[in-house]
Amino acid sequence: MKGAMPHARSKPSTPLTGAPGPVRERILEAALAVLREHGIQRFTQVRVARRAGVRQSHLTYYFPSRTDLLDATAARFVAALADGLGPAAGEEVGVRTALAHLAKAVADREHMRMFLGMIVEADRDHAVRAILLRSTEQMEARLAGALGGPGRWARARATLAAMWGLGLYLFVTRPESRDDPTRIMLAWLEAGEKERSS
Numbered sequence: 093m094k095g096a097m098p099h100a101r102s103k104p105s106t107p108l109t110g111a112p113g114p115v116r117e118r119i120l121e122a123a124l125a126v127l128r129e130h131g132i133q134r135f136t137q138v139r140v141a142r143r144a145g146v147r148q149s150h151l152t153y154y155f156p157s158r159t160d161l162l163d164a165t166a167a168r169f170v171a172a173l174a175d176g177l178g179p180a181a182g183e184e185v186g187v188r189t190a191l192a193h194l195a196k197a198v199a200d201r202e203h204m205r206m207f208l209g210m211i212v213e214a215d216r217d218h219a220v221r222a223i224l225l226r227s228t229e230q231m232e233a234r235l236a237g238a239l240g241g242p243g244r245w246a247r248a249r250a251t252l253a254a255m256w257g258l259g260l261y262l263f264v265t266r267p268e269s270r271d272d273p274t275r276i277m278l279a280w281l282e283a284g285e286k287e288r289s290s
Contacts, residue, residue, distance in 0.1 A: 132209035190238035198259030
């Protein structure tokens with residue numbers, strides 16, 4: 093239909109870096125919901141467009157390919173997680189705050205389902221592997237900033253790996269597990285940080 097796309101006159105220079113607007117935001121929120129509810133294997137532009145209540149042509153205007161959409165969705169997801177780890181540029185945040193945020197994130201079954209789906213897909217798709225690697229580097233940077241001090245990058249990587257392992261453990265054992273391994277892991281990590289700083 094001619095003239096059906098009112099935003100066509102203000103088309104951004106590139107679909108992924110154009111001015112954010114309500115349609116693009118609605119698409120990303122819908123994409124997160126689809127990824128959470130259906131996993132990466134059923135993450136399609138058609139399904140996301142339907143969930144967002146937009147025509148697929150609107151979706152492909154902002155995200156020409158599935159990889160573009162997945163990249164932006166992963167960036168949104170990681171940004172939300174990283175925000176709880178503290179400011180991005182050298183400002184300090186309490187270690188306890190950062191670790192508690194990370195523990196809460198890995199204990200969330202939907203977060204872990206999304207993460208595990210991306211890991212499986214990354215084994216088959218190099219573009220998804222690159223997205224996952226970039227996301228991991230962003231999380232490491234935020235966590236290293238929160239931990240501070242010498243060896244912070246190595247400690248950030250070890251902490252992130254331990255927390256992901258905890259998330260996987262909780263994903264498999266819950267709701268059968270009566271323990272609270274998140275609390276136990278948090279206490280263990282905090283004790284290590286206190287020992288290091290004394």
